[in-house]
Amino acid sequence: MCLCIFSIPLAAQQLKYTDGNDSWNPNLLGNHRVAVEFTGKENVAKTTIEWRRRDEKPELKRIIVQDASGKEIQNVKIADINREKGTIYFEPVSGKGTYYVYYMPYIDEGDANYPKGVYAKPEYKADAQWLSKIKPNLADNCTVKEIQSVNAFNSFYPMEVIATAAETNDIVAKNSGSSFLVFPEDRTYSIRMRNDLPQRWIQKGVQSTFADTALKGEYLAFQLGVYALQDLGNVKVTFSNLISSNGALIEAKDINCINTDGVRYDGSPFTANVSVSKGKVQAMWCGIDIPQTAAAGTYTGKATVIADGKSTVINLQIKVTDEVTKNGGIDFPEKMTRLKWLNSTLAQENTVIAPYTPLVVKDSEISLLGRKLVLGTNGFPTQIQTYFTPEMTSIGTKANDILSAPLAFHFVDATGKESLQWKNTGLKFTKKEAGTIAWESTSTSQSVQMDVNASIEFDGFLHYTVKVTALEDLTFNDINFQMPFQPTSAKYMMGLGQKGGDRPTTFDWKWDVAHKNQDGAWIGNVNSGLQFSLRDEKYSRPLNTNFYLQKPLLLPTSWGNENKGGITIAPNQKSVLVNAYSGARSMKKGDVLYYNFNLLITPFHKIDTDFQWDTKFYHKYSPIDTIAKTGATVINIHHANAINPYINYPFIEFKKMKSYIDEAHEKGLKVKIYNTVREVSNKAYETFALRSLGHEIYSPGKGGGFSWLQEHVGEDYIAAWFVPEIKDAAIVNSGMNRWHNYYVEGMNWLTQNVGIDGIYLDDVAFDRITMKRVKRVLTKDGHPGIIDLHSANQYNKSDGFNNSANLYMEHFPYINKLWFGEYFDYEKNQPDFFLTEVSGIPFGLMGEMLQGGGNPWRGMVYGMTNRLPWSDNADPREIWKLWDSFGIKGSEMIGYWSENCPVKTNNDKVLATVYKKNGSTLISIASWADSDVKVKLTIDWKKLGINPAKATITAPEITNFQPAQTFTAKDELPVSKGKGWLLIVK
Template identity: 60%
Template sequence: MALFLSTAGTGSQAQQLKYVSGNSTWDADSLGNHRAVVQVPVSGPVARAVIEWRRKDNPANKEIIVIDARSNQRILNVKTESLSRETGTIYFEPVSGAGTYYIYYLPFHVQPGSNYPTAIYKKPNDRTAVAWTNKITSKPITAKIDYLESFNQLNSFYPMEVIATAKEVNALISKNKDQPYLIFPEDRLHPVKMEKDLPLRWILKGTGKTFTDTADRGENFSFQLGLFAASKDLHNVKLKFTDLKSSAGDVIPAKLISCLNTDGINWDNKILSKQVDINKNDIQSLWCLLDIPKNTNPATYRGTVTVTANGTAPVPVQINLVVSQKTAVNGGVNEPWKQTRLTWLNSSLGQKNDLIGPYIPLKINGNTISLLGRKLILGNDGMPAQIESFFTEEMTAIDQQARPLLASPFALIAEQTDGTALKWKTGKPTIRQVEPGEVIWTATNTSSKLQMDIKASLEFDGFVNYSVKLTALSDVNLKDIRMVIPFKKEVAEYMMGLNLKGGKIPADYKWKWDVAHKNQDGAWIGAVNAGIRFALKDEHYTRPLNTNFYLDKPLLLPSSWGNHDKGGIDIQQNALNTSVTNYSGAREMKAGDTLHYNFNLMITPFHTLNTGDQWATRYYHKYNNVDTIKATGATVVNIHHGTAINPYINYPFIAHDAMKNYIDSAHHLGLKVKIYNTVREVSNSAYELAPLRSLGHEVFSKGKGGGYAWLQEHLNADYIAAWYVPEVKDAAIINSGMSRWHNYYVEGMSWLVQNIGIDGIYLDDVAYDRTTMKRIKRVLTQNGHPGIIDLHSANQYNKRDGFNNSANLYMDHFPYLNRLWFGENFDYENNTQDFYLTEISGIPFGLMGEMLEGGGNPWRGMVYGMTNRMPWSANADPRPIWKTWDNFGIRQSRMIGYWVKNNPVKTTQQDVLATVYLKDKKALVAIASWAKEDTKVKLVIDWKALGIDPKKATLTAPAIKNFQTAQTIAANEEIIVKKGQGLMLIIE
């Protein structure tokens, strides 16, 4: 693609500089992404090229590489002089005489094989021969600059990153010296990309008070106002729009026009209002959005947008919008390069809190709120007095027998310095059902010195959110403010969180806040069929970054619970209960002071196990030919990024035609297809990257910059470099957390369901909250679509991730997942069975999972119903186990885990466990060892519970490749179970 940028009349020589987007024809990772193509007209010892490259970087300490086009060899005799951002002079030896030469002026090198590479720009290295250098003083040959070429279109600087010279900028400012700022109206096809430099395009166009463009009826139209703070800082910049009117009197009302940078709808469906300030000499793009009604009559519509800033006179800009006779399809979102999807940033799609299956409407009976398989009973103070679970130990059914979780009610205790606790005077909570899936309540409790105001809610999945506001009615000195969660001892069996990996709960444990290093603010405590995840917050809580980036944006210490690091949590096991004391330590409160002791709870499990789906749904986790995949017996294909149909990370909108064709062919064979798509980071190929950057740090995190070359060359600084795929040169940057990009994400997923036919998403960790997860589940399951979601996580229990447990970190999302894939960097050999149960299997939460790292441990996995995925590990093919499942008929079986007290098959060793898959007069028994050495065990069988006559029973171990050899075993025979292994037996 060749483009011309005239420099006539700008103070440079009258010429047209040609810009070309290349076709990825050279090795950019050694030569760089940019070159000048020059012609040497005659032979001679020295050629001189003067390149008006207009660069926004500083070229002073960067190497210049010259290549002879004829031989493709590097020329070593190269000298430079007068290298500036505006021009560069290069002398070189034209070794092939007259002809074409390439001058690469941003060469770099990267560490090979890294998915988080940093491009290091090469420094000058003098390789010239002294004899040749002496020839430079003689008259060199003038080389002609044919054009400047970028590696491809994505790497091009043209036209919005081609800088104006200092002379050009000064002339423009001098011409408009009475203006505190200059306005450059710009169309949507030329997103503003530079914050510190004016583009030459604006010098050539000049400032403008008029904007004219064309759009279709029903189109999501946008345009920009580029503001250059030429003489002073600007504060509180705003835009005010008038109606757009045609000569016939038709009107596009002003209420349909907005500024993306100042106003919108946030991710939580709340009105967003932002203040825009511009530092002197900086440039800010203000994106204006207009969703043109479909019934708009074709005509030219005129109106104004007025720019205001504190202490400056309003400046109107005339808008002339020509609406064509054509009607845009779906707002024009199928042409995203026109920025038609920017309107998605203000979307409320999926925000209505409709019920999501399998959940049922909440029911209120006095102070008791019932939900699927659970009850929350409130005390008169508004705090939980009791929580009950009705899930069976097998986790496949809900019965009528309540299992209470608490030994006594929650208690928030304010202890004075003399050791006495303030006595709360309670009323009765006001409980209201706002919709089938949400109940809210309020309560006010008073004491002589403090007032406690509670606002709380329970949602249909078991999420409880408490806002607890304490107000000092008079000056008060306090020894402590603490909340005690008194678990029944038999319920508090397992724990994960607060710097502990999943396992048996300790009898005595103490924890302190350390937000700078640890992503820890709560824990899950419970049994397989009853538990609570609690997390401590305050009113300033924001979601931290995760997956290798926690230390870049950690938790904020809650001012209430943390109390300048005086707070912590003590866990103490007593005769009848296990108390969890969340304390905050001594403090003074003046009359009128307020503190927010907020917290949230997740009542587990969320639903019963869907064992049938676990046995029937088999994942193929790789892009491959659909016939090949079908032949393996897999039923669901996960398509990662970096593939032909999903090349760019978290931006699956560019190769969508190829994706649709692939999914259609998979559906024809009965396969389902899910794609990788999260919002943790976003590809540099995203069409909306420049508009998103114009929003400051609303979408993208603050950071040190760096990373792959494209990021350094086009984003300059102040970002966090993320995942890089070398095969497609896809470089991403980290998102900031919760933002309007989540609105875009929800709309994008809806579009993919409706237009491409995806069957769900594969999540590689989660960078959003449960509100967004609910919205995603709604759009994925719209109109009967399956909406399958599985979550992969690398083990978060490490320094970079803040020592959090993946299951604890993502538990808010568990109610909407279909399967877990934990995971990368999980140790399946050296962790206990309790770790498997709590952190990997998902079973205590109503989920099931699969293994990843090294293929997992197939014997141990089987006691949790887990295998691994094809074809992830060459040494751990799950097909032999799938075949055994099918031969047995596992889909019709009932899973009775080793954790079930009346499990009909046990072993004589505590660390050799057995799970039973029971059918009519037939059972598959999975046995796995956590013993430290090979162990002899016998089976302890309840024949009556199995429904099998022991006199007629046979015990056989079927042959399973890479798992076990065939054998027949007597019921009372000692079985040798190898260390870290096990076996599968069929009893019939």
């Protein structure tokens, strides 16, 4: 392919683009203006501005003209407005001098955190008499001085200053034999526009060489801008070795194009097909991983862009200096060095994470921390057991059976009977590692083959791939999967549209993926349970929180069966039967269905109550000395503050962050930061590189939102959280993608270089693979790696009527504390809801309350307070002081849910939890009764280890909680509606 190399002389002097230094209010005037100098004598000023705008239909946007004092000029006439230039007449009310033409004014409508930038429409206020004075042949009498953006971040220069149609046509005409053009571009000038060539490329002309300088060990990113002169498919970039004049080598394997090749978030190979429509621009981001051992010198080689059998060669000239960079140059993300992180495999190996223990296989039994799985010859569980005590504070020797019979698939024929006779190959283990055990088994009948491939991981996660192949044409009345639960392990339920709480006696559910983020449930008791999720081979993680309806679940072809499928739950004499049915269907010989499912065996570990008492969160960026005086031990740094300003991109003010964390460590406090994956700040250096990856990183959407997004990202995105004070506008992440690799690397970098002690997760948009990797890097080298998870109640229309605990249960094995959250009603919901949806106790966790400060009396029954300084209504410090004065650390928590709880009340609406020590006990009492009541305590003094003859029962004074009072064991305790007591028995 031949390229013609040329340059275009500038027809006029290059316009100057400058930074307005935030000298005007963009909410009234927009982000862009032109400074013009009126030099005429007439009463009419005329200016023609070659603004080269990237926005479409600029004639539909208002023009505002002001004089140098900021006074708006009413007499304005707009003529010949288009994307390339605009002619504007105005009355020069202040005589000769500077005037400002604002050309994209907008109004922010909508919620403050979800704005809708609406561009003002043209407005015609000019006086008719003044308009009559405009001469048709009036020459320009203004000089265009400069184009200003309100600040540097809003500037269009240089990569969003468009080439004119004439310039573009000229470059196309001079390369008429080509199917595409390639424009090499420096990493510091991200290619931003897809629909236009930038003027910068016209000025440079088509280049056949890219040259840059790199340090030893640096990841040198660069771009190859592909401009399609016809529709292109399968665009790729290949690389030769780079060789210096001395024969030193940088191998081609150390150069890649992130658009087409890499590593997925789960460690598997990533490949993508890039297509470019005629007249469009595609940025191909490439990177050279310069070895630290590379000899200094200039290396030359070739990058070849290939599309539909045509190719263009770009000569590479890379000068490697003597200097060796630190950390691969990633300490300077503005140089795009962290694009290498997109293909990271850091912490991917499934090593066991504390407190979990290596898996142990004995015959068909697999043992893991506090649990056991027994497999049948067909590969399915015949029994699942846990060994956690009812108190959840220890692992005992008594087995708690979860199943009353083996899990089994049933193929029901037209007569309503199961007629298939199965033979299986037996259980074959395919992997036996400390972190993962995998197995397979094939069952065959005359008409169906069922291939089972499954694995269990050290935390109790089971994944089943069940491939059902028709060996002949056949029809079924139903294909179902039955899970018979032991009734003692099926007390509670959460999911499938059911709020967490007592399991209903019977239950019937149907698939509705368009509206409901539901594909499974958790059924269990406090110390034994099972979560199941039903999926097929096409499962794609939906968007969570209020973005669910923009990317809902895909209906599984197998389980859903065109909405014929569903789940029923019903008890019988020996079990609670969960029946996942898929309904009638026909299969042709060779047809394949995947009845895949996941299981999580709960609890994951015993409760670490001492961590709860020791870890008192202060959830706000404040002076460290101020926080230390509160008694808090861990500071949670949200986003939108001086040291972590930008949402989910905590890399810009990292020096300030490190200084703050260093001071906290010196004064005995830990610091965690807000950083999650769901949306990404527009301040991310890599924004446009990520945009070049299509919908891999950013979700498709209708665009809109804050003006910066509309003006620079353009279209096809979902606008997310916005912070008005710092103009931080986030874009929704698409789900499971290579940004998770970047995220893991970022967490590692922050831990090792900034010293963070953990992260605060505000909902989670990644799966358990990424969570494990994050936990590994956060706890590496002895770092505490504390993770707490916050969620608003997601049982609503926008979130698909899901339960936060059910949605995020796969992450619970690595969470240290829960904070659920906005819209959790702590007054109207019953104890079973608190226990299952809020407390975390059935999963080995503990939590805190948020909405309205929570209910402190009910919270303490589960060991929960609220979090400083979140609510003035329920300051937890007085309860913290009681914890310390009583010495709650080291006590044994025995909840009301345990058959072994030594204290009960005579009212089943008033519950008691015990915190037991040698010689003393703290009793937490809370009421769910409909009115004020009086209750008597039933105390098992022997279990408490206290002599009742010498016992005292006191209620210490706790501000805004209870007055000081003394009781005897025979007294009736007055309990106000919705309140309770904290009593110390000695």
